[in-house]
Amino acid sequence: xxxxxxxxxxxxxxxxxxxxxxxxxxxxxxxxxxxxxxxxxxxxxxxxxxxxxxxxxxxxxxxxxxxxxxxxxxxxxxxxxxxxxxxxxxxxxxxxxxxxxxxxxxxxxxxxxxxxxxxxxxxxxxxxxxxxxxxxxxxxxxxxxxxxxxxxxxxxxxxxxxxxxxxxxxxxxxxxxxx
Numbered sequence: 001x002x003x004x005x006x007x008x009x010x011x012x013x014x015x016x017x018x019x020x021x022x023x024x025x026x027x028x029x030x031x032x033x034x035x036x037x038x039x040x041x042x043x044x045x046x047x048x049x050x051x052x053x054x055x056x057x058x059x060x061x062x063x064x065x066x067x068x069x070x071x072x073x074x075x076x077x078x079x080x081x082x083x084x085x086x087x088x089x090x091x092x093x094x095x096x097x098x099x100x101x102x103x104x105x106x107x108x109x110x111x112x113x114x115x116x117x118x119x120x121x122x123x124x125x126x127x128x129x130x131x132x133x134x135x136x137x138x139x140x141x142x143x144x145x146x147x148x149x150x151x152x153x154x155x156x157x158x159x160x161x162x163x164x165x166x167x168x169x170x171x172x173x174x175x176x177x178x179x
Contacts, residue, residue: 007067009138014077019049048165067108
């Protein structure tokens with residue numbers, strides 16, 4: 001859980017993880033132990049969801065940035081969608097392990113049982129994302145989901161920003177310039 005230190009807790013919707021590797025296999029990420037296929041900022045190619053992972057990875061290496069918070073529900077959604085897209089189970093497991101390693105590297109965590117307390121969205125899946133953000137006191141949610149993005153406008157949801165991957169990477173790039 002975010003301890004309120006210099007790291008900002010961030011929750012990525014399952015659709016961000018899926019979009020980061022859409023149309024590709026696991027090879028797009030490079031060596032899972034080095035995260036060397038995940039691009040750093042500034043973006044060299046247009047793929048905001050993949051760049052979100054790069055921002056979190058870079059912050060974990062430098063000890064500043066974003067603490068990635070992940071739940072069992074999010075990982076189950078990633079598993080389900082990638083298997084449905086034809087990925088091999090072993091590749092899905094490697095990707096899920098990479099996500100968990102990225103959470104640990106960044107100073108965030110993995111949560112198996114998150115209390116279901118939020119009911120602000122009609123879609124129960126969206127509420128599970130909000131549950132994780134509330135439970136971990138994450139400052140930011142990154143999503144491609146239009147319902148969550150609308151919920152986050154104009155002033156955020158319960159003090160938390162909800163932004164698209166493209167907006168997240170723009171903010172991170174701007175913050176890098178001022179460090």
